[in-house]
Amino acid sequence: MxxxxxxxxxxxxxxxxxxxxxxxxxxxxxxxxxxxxxxxxxxxxxxxxxxxxxxxxxxxxxxxxxxxxxxxxxxxxxxxxxxxxxxxxxxxxxxxxxxxxxxxxxxxxxxxxxxxxxxxxxxxxxxxxxxxxxxxxxxxxxxxxxxxxxxxxxxxxxxxxxxxxDIGLAIHPPLLYIGYVGFSITFSFAIAALILGRLDAAWARWVRPWTLLAWCFLTLGIAMGSYWAYYELGWGGWWFWDPVENASFMPWLAGTALLHSAIVMEKREALKVWTVLLAIFTFSLSLLGTFLVRSGVLTSVHAFATDPARGVFILGLLCFFIGGSLSLFAWRASMLKQGGLFAPISREGGLVLNNLFLTAACAAVFVGTLYPLVLDAVAGEKISVGAPFFNLTFGPLMVPLLIAVPFGPVLSWKRGDLLAATQRLYAALALALAMVLFTFWLWGMEKILAPLGVGLAVWVMAGAVAEIVTRVKFLSVGPKRGFDRLVGLPRSAWGTAVAHFGLGVTVLGIVTASAFQEERIETMRPGDTVNLSGYEVTFDGAAPRRGPNYTEEVGHFTIRTGGVVISELDPSKRVYTARQMPTTEAGIYTTGFSQLYLSMGESRGDGAVDVRIYFKPLITLIWIGCVVMAFGGALSMADRRLRIGAPKPAARRKAAVAAAAE
Amino acid sequence: MLFWILIAVLTGVAALSILVPLSRSDRARTAGTVSADEAVYREQLSAIESEFERGLIDAEAAEAARTETGRRLLAAHDRRAGQADGASRGGRIRTAQVLALLGLPVAAVGLYLVLGAPGQPDLPLAQRLNAPAEQQSLEVLVARVERHLEQNPQDGQGWSVIAPVYLSLGRAQASAKAYANALRLLGPRQDWLTDMGEALTIANQGLVTADARSAFEKAAALDASAVKPRFFLAIALGQEGKTAEAIAAWETLLENADETAAWVGAARQQLAGLRGNQPAGAPQRGPTQEEVAASQDMAAEDRQAMIKDMVAGLAGRLGAEGGSAAEWTQLIRAYMVLGEREKAETALAEAEVAYEGKPEDLSLIKDAASQLGL
Structure with missing residues (x-):
């Protein structure tokens, strides 16, 4: 019943x-x-x-x-x-x-x-x-x-x-879906605005908390999915440019662009057409991702069902919503009034630059994801577009964007002064250069790009701090007044700084974990020891074990530094009995922000097993950075100014303004 | 009944979510609606002031921003003034009410009747397993015992209960394992050993394997008078090609047999088969007692089909792995009995190829074939 x-x-x-x-x-x-x-x-x-x-x-x-x-x-x-x-x-x-x-x-x-x-x-x-x-x-x-x-x-x-x-499944899809599907509400806001012909600064403000909410969850969901793939798939990688990952990444890129263009619309009533288009695109990309994953066009762990009827149905929904919304857009967009004007070097200009690079990056991912599918459908030719394509297209687009990130918040609206902005960022620039030199000193000249990458990451992080510091004017008003101003800063300003800082943290993790990772693949017998990055990894042997619905071969490893035991790891290979399907459970030792990653491969008959051992410096920063970004989004969402609407009693509002102005 | 009441309640609550806002008076809501955007612009103005005081923007920029936002505020104010008061018209409201009262229940219940299975009860696993035994299917009972044994693998009695059930469900391998567990936990017993051997034999398509054989031997040692283990041991002898010993074993068995016993017919058949035309020294795989017994209960067509299956199986095995001369003879004979002369000839030709280097065996096959009229 x-x-x-x-x-x-x-x-x-x-x-x-x-x-x-x-x-x-x-x-x-x-x-x-x-x-x-x-x-x-x-x-x-x-x-x-x-x-x-x-x-x-x-x-x-x-x-x-x-x-x-x-x-x-x-x-x-x-x-x-x-x-x-x-x-x-x-x-x-x-x-x-x-x-x-x-x-x-x-x-x-x-x-x-x-x-x-x-x-x-x-x-x-x-x-x-x-x-x-x-x-x-x-x-x-x-x-x-x-x-x-x-x-x-x-x-x-x-x-x-x-x-x-895996516990990942308990968390990853709900987070991801809240993000993914959450952009449906910005889409609905955009369509409603087109229908009602009310696209103005107020609209942008109303949409903002909803965009932020979806964006925060999407950020967390993608990070969670990445960490899950990292420890469950046993390859030691954290991002594979897998079409399904891209399907969630594209709405993120478009959504991030939307967040920024909506600020311009809110403040200056400019970029209206563009913002609405982005809102439509972001949800369209979510729908496209759903179609790709659900239609069986892609086969992966996410392709639960490959049923042509479902694919056709979702394709129909896709055409209806995307086609319908774009037609409505084409019809109504021409009626929009021109918004505020601005010089190229200005806060608006910075945000346009941000949008340009983000959408270009999104387009690159889009092409890399869909081109093989289209080619397969049209010419029957199977090609695989892997990491090299994305590293060559996505990577170069990110570098100028990251260089520009700290400038955005310190530029003023309408007409900015690049020189003055740069002056505010001197300290951040100096710190970044110092980090580049330090990394060169530490690792030598063999890796040219990596220290520059570290410098870029530090530039973004330090830039975020610098923005807060200049806003508060610690140096000119003294610590006491400065602290008061710090507290009085609007939460959205904090949100911007924290999210940008998180971005820098993630970039730092990506650069160090990719460039300075050490890897060994060995066949180990019980008693064998492998030395990697100063850790002695000893294989003590493997034993079978029974779980509730699987059987597994568990390896026991002891990790030592200088002969002192610091950890014991038990990576395993499982076979789930009902489906007779093997999985890998990696053994991970976290030290500071770095991780030692152990994954067992095939066992040889005589008790020997193939073992992959990685040392991944600062890798956890990738995900910590994402959490920081999402926290920044949450801070911005908590901004008092976004919750206004029902007019407050005048006296209270004045008091609040006075407090903020202090 | 309760189900339909709940459905009615759910539909009613859903309809209320439409009806209640429709019935509220207009005046309660119109106040403060359009001032939503004015509030946004007022807030923006105060933000400009605070940024100016903070020194983030200079006086000129603040003034420009103030003008811009002020213009928006005025526009929003004008829009509110120019807007209609949002009054409701009776006709529209009535249409929506009909929709809620009639359209909603009809559409929802109608669609559900097409898609759903009203009246089908829930069947949580725990409830199915705990239902009184007489209401349960054999499958459920087996699952129950299995769950019990998973928790208490040391329950020998449990294993002995489930073992014959497995066999009757056709899960011979599981049955043999269950018997083995029972024997390990509770000590040897003649009937269990015998049944385990039988299960193993069935699991191996009627071949008495070494394991099965040792089980039958142990059983026979425990109780020399037991017929069943000796019956299978005699089959085993026949399968191993020890024809003389097999014949002796069958004769001993039949000597003391109660003529009315079910197995006697099968035993006589085996004996006749051994005496009749088996060349000595060749291993044989015959149908098991059960299969033979089963074939006697079958309708004529079914029996024919079963025999054909067995013949096809034999032909396949001989084609793929080869076999003894006696087996080839058996295949050729089977085809002749089934009236498939062409196939018999093909089988003979294949046998000739297979035994090209062994004239002795080949002549045996050829003799047999000529006896059959080939």
Missing amino acids: IVELGHFTLVLAFVLTLVQSTVPLWGALSRDDRLMAVAPPVSVMTFLLVLVAFLVLTVAYISSDFSVLNVIENSHSAKPLIYKISGVWGNHEGSMLLWVLILVFFAALVGLFGGNLPTDLRAVTLAVQGWVSAGFILFLLATSNPFTRVTNPPLEGADLNPILQ
Whole structure:
């Protein structure tokens, strides 16, 4: 009964999204407040219904209800509880249900917390979000129903893909989806603005927290996915330019560009057309990613289902939403008024530069991801576009962008002074140059690019600090006043600085881990020791072990420096019994920000095993930097100024302004 | 019934989310709606002031920004003044109400009836496993015992219970393992040893392997009067090509046999087969007692099909791995019995190729073939 109720709530949610997509829009076009007022409660109700459906599916997984086809295909009664739960979204149907859940979740958030929005904008935004939700719930019900039942339930399920049986799966998809799908709401805002013809600075401000929210989660989701691939796939790499990774990276690049162009629109009412186009593109790229992953065009760990009917359906949705939104854009964009003017060297100019490079980088990734697919489809030729292509296209685009990052926030609006800006960054520049020289001294001249990369990373980090320092004017006003000013800085200023600092941290991690990594691949017998980067890695032997639903060969390694034991690692090779599928569990020793990474390969008959050992200096900074970036985004989102809307009592606002001005 | 009540409640709550906002009065909301963008621009103005005071922008820039934002503020103000008051018209509201009261339930329930399986109960695994035994299928019972044995692998009694069930489900290998566990935990018993041997024999398509044979021998040693282990040992002798010993074994068995026993017919058949036309010294693989017994219960076509399967299996094996002269003879004879003369001739030709360098064996095959009329 519970399963069937879950099925019904999903159907009911579908019908309700149809109401959500029509009634408020009708209300907005006919200026009827009551019809528009339907949007928020309906969006919240839709969310609750989909949530019930999702919880029902989760209950079916937890109780191993094998009368549900989806549970049979993706669960196993011996699976640990956490993987029973995370298995709900570890398959095509369940993950699409999560997709839809997040879609309606964002609508509900706008319904609940969008009180500062004009009624018509909110109503139409929710209506557009309703179209997207209806499209995807229909997709679920028509081609990938998670509630399909079987009459003769078997006693055991087929188990979850073992690579996905990891704590990573519990975290990565929800984070990624919140980001990915979160951009749907900026898309809806953009379409609503085009329909209502209200594209102005206020619009940019209203959209900003939603863009930030999606962007933060997407950043975390991508970082999490990268770390997961790093420790689970056993290759020691953290980014593979895999089409599926690119599918999530493209919306990130476009979304980052959107964040920055929206600032210009908010402050100067310039770049309106461009910002709206970016909002459409960002979500289109999310949709494209979903299509690539779900249609079976790509085969990877993410391609749960390869069903042509689903591919065609998603392609149809894709064409409808992207084509429809671009047509609307073409029709309405010409009506937009010219916004504020600015000189090339100005804050706006810097942000345009940022957008130029980010979109070019996004285009490079797009070409590298889609060209092989198109070539395969058109000419039947299979080529693989790997890291070299991306390193040659994406890399060079990032260098000027990174050089420019610290300049942006210190340039003034409208007409900037590059010389004055550079003066503010002298200290950062000096620090970066010092780091370049230090790295050369440390590593010698054999690697020319790496020290420059380190310098670039330090430049970005120091630039972020310098921006805060100059804003506060520590040097001229003294520490006491300076500290007060520091506290009084708007959170969005802090957000910018923290996010830029995080970017520098990530770049530093990427440069050092790629350039200074040390690697050994050895066949080791019990008792053998390998020396790497000052660590003595001793193989003590391997033994079989049984897990709940797998068997594994666990190697035991002792790590010493100068004869002193500092750690013991147990990397393993697992075979998941239900699917007879092997996986690798790497052994990782973290020291400071660096890691020693051990991965076992084939065992030779006589107790010897192939072992890959890597020393990856500062590699954790890659992910720490991402977390810092996301934190910066969160800070910016918490900015008091973004929450205004309902007019505050004048006295309180004046007090707040006075405090900020202190 | 409860199900439909819950569905009605859910639909009702969903409809309320449409009806309640429709029924609210207009005045409650119109205040402060359009001032949303004015609030944004006022806030921007105060931000400009604070940046100016902070010294981040000079007086000129502050003034320019103030003018720009002020213009936007005025525009927003004008827009609000010029806007209609957002009054509702009865017709629209009524349409939306009908949609909520009628369209929503009809569409949702209708679509659900097409897609869903109303009335199908949930079947959590724990509930299925804990249901009273008489309501459960054999499969579920097996799963239950398996789960129990996974937790308590030292329960010999449990293994002995599940072993014959496995065999009857056709999982001979699992059955043999279960018997082996029971024997290991609870000590040797004649019937278990015998059944284990039988399971192993079935698992090997009727061939009494060394393991099975040793099980039967142990069983026979435990209880010399037991028939079943000796029956299989006699088959084993026949399969090993010890025809004389096999014949002796069958004769001993049949001597003390109760004529009405089920196995007697099969034993006689084996004996007749051994006496009749088997050349000595060649290993044989025959059908097992069960298969023979089964074939007697079958309809004529089924029996024919089973025999054909066996013949095809033999032909395949001989073609791929070769075999003894006796096996080739057996194949040729089988084809003749089935009335497939062409195939018999082909098999003879193949045998001639296979035994080209061994005239003795070849003459045996040829003799047999000529006896059959080839």
